Amino acid sequence: MASKADEVLRRIERDARDRWCPIIGPRKGRILADLVRQNKPKRILEIGTLIGYSAITMGKELNGNSEIVTIEIDEREAEMARRNIEEAELKPEVKVIVGDALEVIPQLEGIFDMVFIDAAKDEYLEYLRLVEGKIREGAVVVADNVGPHVYMTRDYLDYVMDSDRYASRFIPVGRDGIAVSVRL
Ligand SMILES: C[S@@+](CC[C@H](N)C(=O)[O-])C[C@H]1O[C@@H](n2cnc3c(N)ncnc32)[C@H](O)[C@@H]1O
Secondary structure (H helix, E strand, C coil), X not given: CCCHHHHHHHHHHHHHHHCCCCCCHHHHXXXXXXXXXXXXXXXXXXXXXXXXXXXXXXXXXXCCCCEEEEEECCHHHHHHHHHHHHHHCCCCEEEEEECCHHHHHHHCCCCEEEEEECCCHHHHHHHHHHXXXXXXXXXXXXXXXXXXCCHHHHHHHHHHXXXXXXXXXEEEECCEEEEEEEEC
């Protein structure tokens, strides 16, 4: 039987086909879910909540003693995300913070085991720089919409690929892809 979370995900996917709504979608969602299952993070930071699709995709893989903190700049999207997350009946606690990630990240307390970056494409490297002091060794940083030909996130991809702070790989999916970087 489909879980509540699955039902919410399928509904969002149907809605996203009818109106423009840049969710990560089921293909990339499966990669994200696999990464959560493999790494078993206790605490995830997501940058770019939209209406909660990717937060639910990750939260579905976690148990009750874990937490997702997710940042969304648009109040209306954040409100919709809260409703979708509540309806999904996830086990982990999910905190939706409304604000500009560039201002919110410096105020976050504690350490994260995983970061998922999916907000303003030209700010990815800034987000990473801000979060670098708040991730543990072995933490996984995942970034959507990167690729050798994706101009907006090119500086980010170059940085994680060339830096000796990360072991990174690029997973092509469709027209762009996902960068997976492990903090060394
Ligand atoms: C591609 S959507 C995120 C999709 C979502 N991760 C998913 O797959 O369901 C990008 C979101 O980032 C938000 N955003 C853009 N710039 C931001 C910023 N500086 N801080 C926080 N959120 C931001 C946008 O409002 C938008 O909702």
